[in-house]
Amino acid sequence: MIWIAWKMLTGDKAKYAGITFGIAFASMLISHQVSIFVGIMSRTTALITNVEEGEIFVMDPTVRQADEVIGLPNTALQRVRSIEGVKWAVKLSRANVRARLPDSPNNSVNGDFRGVILIGLDDSTLVGAPRQLLAGQVEDLKKPDAVIIDEAGYFYLFPGQKPQVGQIIELTDRRAEIVGICVVRQPFQSQPIFYTRYNQALQYTPPERRLLSYVVVEPQEGIAPETLAKKISEETGLQALTREQFKQKTIQFYLQNTGIPFNFGITVMLGFIVGVAIAGQTFYLFVLENIKQFGALKAMGFGNLKIVGMILIQALIVGVIGYSLGLGGTTLFFTATQGAIPLKGFTLLWQVMVLTAVAVSVIVVLASLLSIRKVLVLEPGVVFR
Amino acid sequence: MTSFPKTLNENPLEKQDRSNIAVSCHKITKEFGSGDTKVQVLRGVNAEISFGEMSLLVGPSGCGKTTLISIICGLLDPTEGDLFVLNENVGKMSGRKKTAFRSQNVGFVFQQYNLLPALTAEENAAIPLVISGMKKRQAVARAAEVLNQVGLGNKLKSLPSQLSGGQQQRVAIARALVHNPRLLVCDEPTAALDAKSGQTVMELLTQVGRQKDRAVIVVTHDSRVYKFGDRIIEMNDGLIERVVFPKIDGSPYHAEG
Numbered sequence: 001m002i003w004i005a006w007k008m009l010t011g012d013k014a015k016y017a018g019i020t021f022g023i024a025f026a027s028m029l030i031s032h033q034v035s036i037f038v039g040i041m042s043r044t045t046a047l048i049t050n051v052e053e054g055e056i057f058v059m060d061p062t063v064r065q066a067d068e069v070i071g072l073p074n075t076a077l078q079r080v081r082s083i084e085g086v087k088w089a090v091k092l093s094r095a096n097v098r099a100r101l102p103d104s105p106n107n108s109v110n111g112d113f114r115g116v117i118l119i120g121l122d123d124s125t126l127v128g129a130p131r132q133l134l135a136g137q138v139e140d141l142k143k144p145d146a147v148i149i150d151e152a153g154y155f156y157l158f159p160g161q162k163p164q165v166g167q168i169i170e171l172t173d174r175r176a177e178i179v180g181i182c183v184v185r186q187p188f189q190s191q192p193i194f195y196t197r198y199n200q201a202l203q204y205t206p207p208e209r210r211l212l213s214y215v216v217v218e219p220q221e222g223i224a225p226e227t228l229a230k231k232i233s234e235e236t237g238l239q240a241l242t243r244e245q246f247k248q249k250t251i252q253f254y255l256q257n258t259g260i261p262f263n264f265g266i267t268v269m270l271g272f273i274v275g276v277a278i279a280g281q282t283f284y285l286f287v288l289e290n291i292k293q294f295g296a297l298k299a300m301g302f303g304n305l306k307i308v309g310m311i312l313i314q315a316l317i318v319g320v321i322g323y324s325l326g327l328g329g330t331t332l333f334f335t336a337t338q339g340a341i342p343l344k345g346f347t348l349l350w351q352v353m354v355l356t357a358v359a360v361s362v363i364v365v366l367a368s369l370l371s372i373r374k375v376l377v378l379e380p381g382v383v384f385r
Numbered sequence: 386m387t388s389f390p391k392t393l394n395e396n397p398l399e400k401q402d403r404s405n406i407a408v409s410c411h412k413i414t415k416e417f418g419s420g421d422t423k424v425q426v427l428r429g430v431n432a433e434i435s436f437g438e439m440s441l442l443v444g445p446s447g448c449g450k451t452t453l454i455s456i457i458c459g460l461l462d463p464t465e466g467d468l469f470v471l472n473e474n475v476g477k478m479s480g481r482k483k484t485a486f487r488s489q490n491v492g493f494v495f496q497q498y499n500l501l502p503a504l505t506a507e508e509n510a511a512i513p514l515v516i517s518g519m520k521k522r523q524a525v526a527r528a529a530e531v532l533n534q535v536g537l538g539n540k541l542k543s544l545p546s547q548l549s550g551g552q553q554q555r556v557a558i559a560r561a562l563v564h565n566p567r568l569l570v571c572d573e574p575t576a577a578l579d580a581k582s583g584q585t586v587m588e589l590l591t592q593v594g595r596q597k598d599r600a601v602i603v604v605t606h607d608s609r610v611y612k613f614g615d616r617i618i619e620m621n622d623g624l625i626e627r628v629v630f631p632k633i634d635g636s637p638y639h640a641e642g
Contacts, residue, residue, distance in 0.1 A: 383495050
């Protein structure tokens, strides 16, 4: 039976290609757009992800997402440290500052200004410093005016130049020397990220009463981060969230307050609808053109179950091939753009593959439903008319 | 047009052994629609068809021929009446039983052949065996034997689109015979063919179809094939108007053309 279904399907090459294309198109659009969406959403939590030490972030109670900086009083650090169960707690600042690029005849952005993100790390422990460096060392941050820039930021600020340390720039009119180039997750706004010591960051940040953005906390062994976070909140009145809670809160903010999910949702929905429309219509036409043959099969003793089985096998075949082609296209895209800095971090996750498989399954089932109905209600006597 | 003899209404076979009866219809009626749109297509048909016979079902368009053979081979249910096919009460069978009955006992030859365009001749001819559960390789081997018998041994791997109308109909005949059905139902088998191909197909049907334990029913408008009939059942307006046995009675049906 399977071979008959397969031959019937592939015998009409134009329709076979049409159905497969419809599903491949839908599969590629869905997997691609969902991957980009997931990539963008994960960028919103870049600050949290890039700090690899510490399980809890303590912040102002009104903070809604990671990049919304509302300064804490310096006393917040001591208050948090005094709470039982805290193994250690350190300062972390995040600020938007202005960078001025060097005057250099070789620099295509000669003397230009750029907005950048400045992360101030605890001076003694450097908690939150990047782990992967392309050039320089984290310890070099202890030098005067030292900053580490992220790879993408270097690409944006010094386009076309090979990554090299020793570049001198100005941050809020003060000298800064790039002592390292690191690889970290890019932020939502695709701005360059500079790392420096907390006290150095104070020099680079425009005068403000409160510059402490976060207190990063590590709980003592045996204490659940959720429990300690709750305790810190209760005892200090500050907002304390575990790493995962903070990520969820941030993503939730972007989902609720931006048009991003809506826009991507529309694209994904369009992919789904186009997939159903192309595959469904072509599949229906395919069945309609073979209706006499299906009638003949029914007359000869093919039961409804077998006919439905044949149609579902045909749907499964085009579904699997279309899905593979679509996913192949998406994989090809992400492989081809792997080296492109603006798209760094965007990948095809297995969860997206599963989601796409589910969507494709729904598409082929919907596409074949109409055809199945047509064949089920078909009187085998039609062959005599 | 050939005129039907007026004196041959009786069925001489009724006086013969009843075990030779392949199909027996008793007061079969069939209605379509309901209320004001109700149409009675068959109005109490009584007919018998014997094994070893080539029976032709003839009559004008709309007289109920197609409905009658659809009922005989279990594709339609009669509204009223009794129907025995191969000693089975087909009228009382469930849908699933009828499907199984058809797959085991009935071979079909259609006017438009209805071959699956993507399948080769031998694969098309093998379909009834596949339906009955035989493995593809065995089924195709058996189909090749039957195609040899119908003179298409050199076209086994040809697709329907590579065959002439007559050759396609011969593939359809091979498909109808491959599982040795006891009842062969042919709907206008020569209607889409030229005279020569039609002649060949009818000769083939007579040769391979007319066997002691097999009954063949041919629905036709084509007066050129009347000469092949052992029994000619003429229908009109939902009733059997007369039954003629040309070979017994030496009727004009055996005249050429």
